[in-house]
Amino acid sequence: MTFRIITDSTADLSEDYLQKNDIAVLGMTVTIGDENYPTVGENALDNDHLLSEIKLGKAVQTSQINSGQFTELFKNYVKKNPEQEIVYLAFSSGLSGTYQSAVIARDMVLEEYPEAKITVVDTLAAASGEGFLVQEMVKLRDSGKSLPEALDVLGDLILRLNSLFMVDDLNHLARGGRIPKAVAMVGTMANIKPLLTVDTQGKLTQLSKVRGKKKAIKALVDMTLEEIDLSYPRITVAYSGSDATAQEVKNMVLVRDLVDTVDIRPLSPTIVTHTGAGTLAIFSIAKKNRK
Incomplete structure (x- = not known):
């Protein structure tokens, strides 16, 4: 594997696809009334329940992934393999502060581990648009492209x-x-x-x-x-x-x-x-x- 890919739960990618393609994913939190629900993992919120609660008039909101969550994940990968390049494809900065949280976390990790190789990409995309770009990045990785080569292609795809x-x-x-x-x-x-x-x-x-x-x-x-x-x-x-x-x-x-x-x-x-x-x-x- 030439580089490790990370994304978030807004990319609409199935758990099966993420596991098969060795993609790490962090999830935002959805709050319904006073109760918080994860959006990844075994207890992840499902749409049927969410939509039924919305129909009942429940107040719903989301919370972005915070810098602490990114810091923990980045550090874990750096400790396991300091030489491996890491790239996080983020939900659009125009719609969430999650991208900025990842940038803060990257900079904090680099202070402690200057040798770490962490790239944070603002996909400027939402939902399956973000997922579309992640899928293309997987194809580039699996074809043997280096991270700079893949990022060059990805940058063009983001614009289009x-x-x-x-x-x-x-x-x-x-x-x-x-x-x-x-x-x-x-x-x-x-x-x-x-x-x-x-x-x-x-x-x-x-x-x-x-x-x-x-x-x-x-x-x-x-x-x-x-x-x-x-x-x-x-x-x-x-x-x-x-x-x-x-x-x-x-x-x-x-x-x-x-x-x-x-x-x-x-x-x-x-x-x-x-x-x-x-x-x-x-x-x-x-x-x-x-x-």
């Missing part, structure tokens, strides 16, 4: 990652400060569905507004396929609640015969806390850099 979202109830995002309240208000009027993306700062921004869910889904698929780089013929569709719409999107994509693979993946509880049920997201690598 296309993340398109549709959320049924935008008030969840507004309450968490992820989008302006004015955007949420528009989304509740006359069945208008704002289409969202992740911009160059790693923040959610509105692309356009479409009336009706079916038209919004078609718009997301059309935009994805118009912009996709066919040298990366893979799309990830992420969802919360029922997977019926995600399956519909998969069929819509495959019938166009442009991509080889469409992965369907549930959004992580960390993301669902801020989006609620009925969220749909499509991730791909575009021909051009994101705007």
